[in-house]
Amino acid sequence: MRAAVRTGWRIGAAAASALRGRAGRPLSQAAGEGSGTEGGSGESGGGGGGGGSGSREAVERLVREHPVVVFMKGSPAQPLCGFSNAVVQILRLHGVEDYRAHDVLQDPDLRQGIKDYSNWPTIPQVYLNGEFVGGCDILLQMHQNGDLVEELKKLGIRSALLDAEKDQEKK
Amino acid sequence: RGFASQTDGESRLTRVLREKFPRASAIKVVDISGGCGAMYEIHIESEEFREKRTVQQHRMVNQALSEEIKHMHGLRIFTSAPKP
Numbered sequence A: 001m002r003a004a005v006r007t008g009w010r011i012g013a014a015a016a017s018a019l020r021g022r023a024g025r026p027l028s029q030a031a032g033e034g035s036g037t038e039g040g041s042g043e044s045g046g047g048g049g050g051g052g053s054g055s056r057e058a059v060e061r062l063v064r065e066h067p068v069v070v071f072m073k074g075s076p077a078q079p080l081c082g083f084s085n086a087v088v089q090i091l092r093l094h095g096v097e098d099y100r101a102h103d104v105l106q107d108p109d110l111r112q113g114i115k116d117y118s119n120w121p122t123i124p125q126v127y128l129n130g131e132f133v134g135g136c137d138i139l140l141q142m143h144q145n146g147d148l149v150e151e152l153k154k155l156g157i158r159s160a161l162l163d164a165e166k167d168q169e170k171k
Numbered sequence B: 001r002g003f004a005s006q007t008d009g010e011s012r013l014t015r016v017l018r019e020k021f022p023r024a025s026a027i028k029v030v031d032i033s034g035g036c037g038a039m040y041e042i043h044i045e046s047e048e049f050r051e052k053r054t055v056q057q058h059r060m061v062n063q064a065l066s067e068e069i070k071h072m073h074g075l076r077i078f079t080s081a082p083k084p
Helices: A002-020 A056-064 A082-093 A108-118 A136-144 A147-154 A160-170 B008-020 B054-064
Strands: A068-072 A100-103 A125-128 A131-134 B024-031 B039-046 B074-080
Touching: A056 A108, A068 A082, A082 A136, A131 A136, A131 B054, A136 A147, A136 B054, A136 B074, B008 B024, B008 B039, B008 B054, B054 B074
Parallel strands: A068 A100, B039 B074
Antiparallel strands: A068 A125, A125 A131, B024 B039
């Protein structure tokens, strides 16, 4: 099961690349969050061209600007949603304090654009090395089954939990 | 909690999931917004998830509930394949 999740992550990356490579191709769904926004992919100006903050190009730039990028509600210092907070806390447990966090509540175009980009209806969204990994539930699962330590290692980030284990062994 | 005390939302979502995942061995939908229908927790165990990565499994659920999700504030998804 562990191996399947790890290798599956890579296959997911290929699929994500296929999605990114086709500018202008409409994505199948852009489910809202029940916050009053209407569904439908045409809402944010097509999402394919232009330089709006929710366009594919803009989102692509954001997910690539750092090995760890999070789209959340609120900020790491002050999350405004329990699920976004969970992501922040999990990263903190692993000693990952240096990452890019984008508050979608500050930018409605980005809020919709990130959902179109990943074809995923909810926030928070976690990207590792430009690839969409999942939301809070998936990150929690990766944290619990050890996959997150592995994925961080691939990014050259040593999880703080490895050092915590080492201290325990010494005692 | 007995079947008789499901909310309308929980019943509807369960029905949709049964249709979209005919091979599911277990489906549980819980309204975690205090009955307001704003947030749900979905648990599905199905042969259809075997050998698929978690993100893909969750995408399948998102797809199946895409219409309903538009009216939700959020949802939690827990998927698995039955133990062989």
